[in-house]
Amino acid sequence: MFHAKVDRASAQFTADGHGQQPEWWQTRAAALLLVFAAAIPLLYPAVPPLVDLPGHMAQYRIELDLSSSADLQRYFSFNWRLIGNLGVDLLVIPLSKLLGLELATKLIVAAIPPLTVAGFLTVARQVHGRVPATALLALPLAYSQPFNWGFVNFTLSMALALLSFAWWLHLQAKQRFRLRTAIFIPLCAALFVVHAGGWLLFGVMAFASEIFRHRSVGARWIGAIARSFRQCLAFTLPVAMVLAWRGGATQPMFQDWLGFGVKPFWLISLFRYNSQAFEAACAVLIVGALALLMLRARRSFAPALALGSGFLFLLFLALPWRVLGSAHTDMRLAPYIVGIALLAATLPESKSRLSREIAVAAVAFFGLFLTVRAIDFARVANDQRWQLEAVAYLPQGADVTFLANSDCREPWNLALNGHLGSYVVVRRDGFSNDLWLTPGANLLSLRDPVHGGFAEDPSQMVTPDSCPAVRYATRIDPTIAAATHGPSDYLWLVDIQPRDSHVLAGWTRVWSYRDSALYRRAA
DSSP states (O other): OHHHHHHHHHHHHHOOOTTSOOOGGGSHHHHHHHHHHTTGGGTSSSSOOOTTHHHHHHHHHHHHHGGGOHHHHHHEEEOOOOOSOOHHHHHHHHHHHHHOHHHHHHHHHHTHHHHHHHHHHHHHHHHHSSOOGGGGGGGGGGGOHHHHHTOHHHHHHHHHHHHHHHHHHHHHHTTOHHHHHHHHHHHHHHHHHHOHHHHHHHHHHHHHHHHHHHHHTTOOHHHHHHHHHHHHGGGOHHHHHHHHHGGGOOSOSEEOOOOSTTHHHHHHTTTOSSOHHHHHHHHHHHHHHHHHHHHHSGGGSOHHHHHHHHHHHHHHHHOOSEETTBSOHHHHHHHHHHHHHHHHOOOOGGGHHHHHHHHHHHHHHHHHHHHHHHHHHHHHHHHHHHHGGGGGGSOTTOBEEEEEEOOTTSSSSOOTTTTGGGHHHHHHSOBOTTSOOOTTTSSEEESOOTTGGGSSTTTTEEEOTTSOOOSSOEEHHHHHHHHHTSSOSEEEEESOOOSSGGGGTTEEEEEEETTEEEEEEOO
């Protein structure tokens, strides 16, 4: 009886679905439509309005032009090393030579959600033979909180990891095990170079799939786990790469253990951007649908995906807030845990009518989600376009202290303008204090320490006096007062106004827009 259950699970895991007429959502045309539709919210903005993306673009500008720009050489040094966080940094080099930095960045980042949708659909098809209707519920997760933060290397690596895992399953179904090993040893190293997160996701999912492959031929749990572990050791070359990468690090590998209290928030804020009611409702709908499927259809879950999602959930619970210098490490996993769990779900063939209803509802939900996200992105992009007019008033090579508002009255909303100062680097080869200069975690550093407390992120974040104490923001007026005594010739305030105008004595306003202004030190 036990072996019969395992055989049924294995049959479900490797089913190819031949001999049955596909439903409308299971056709190639439908898959292509869903993949390309995922790019719609990013078509209008000149640059995707993601929180950290301007900071990444500043680093791209420095890596591209440092050798030819005397202005950049005044402020920065850049040393190439093999680290697990280079995906877009490498892709932008050839593309920017053809299209310019900003358009190249847009095209690369705009490809991430379609690649993620393609990864979800390909894994679902490889596991179930055809795409179950329930898998369509995962598609909005292409625009999850990690992407909205602008963690572009991470989200690119996760999309590539999903596609790589689908290929792994394809070779496994064909029993091409030696070829699979030969391909995935270098491919895992490449995933790590894009971002360590993608390598980790692939490794966990490959390990889980191997366990159930061995179980399907009668191995006991302990034996299946041991064999799978030995086989997956072949893909641990990036461990040595991590050790080499961390050789120059001066900070701990793991920081800011938050415990379990904040973990539920990451599940509720799967789509967090700037609209709490809509985004929280979407998260509740997705997580609620998954919970209902687990209660009513758990016997139909693909065991390898379910186990892989479970492993990722345990890792999510164990991880601290910061790993290898990167923040929000635990949060980044949450949408992929939910997405893979939804891919594991399917409904029995006897529930074909229910499957059709779910498919219609899921595609309609995806369409509504993309529409709302496109409107949000367009509105933020328009505001940022007006904010960035300040850059036109700066000379080439300008030294700017940039301050942006982190308002406690809207704690859900991401600080979408928190890295606009990086456009000083992107468009003027100047200096702004919102870049990341973490030793051992990235490739960028300052040539001299003259900027003191206004040298790097998060020195740009300020909060009103009425807000309670926050972790990464200082008070507006004292911070402005301190900035006016720094070495910068320009002070750029975004979405903030000092309570006491005297803190800007000796500075001349040269541009303003709403609550934002650019000031120049008086001669």
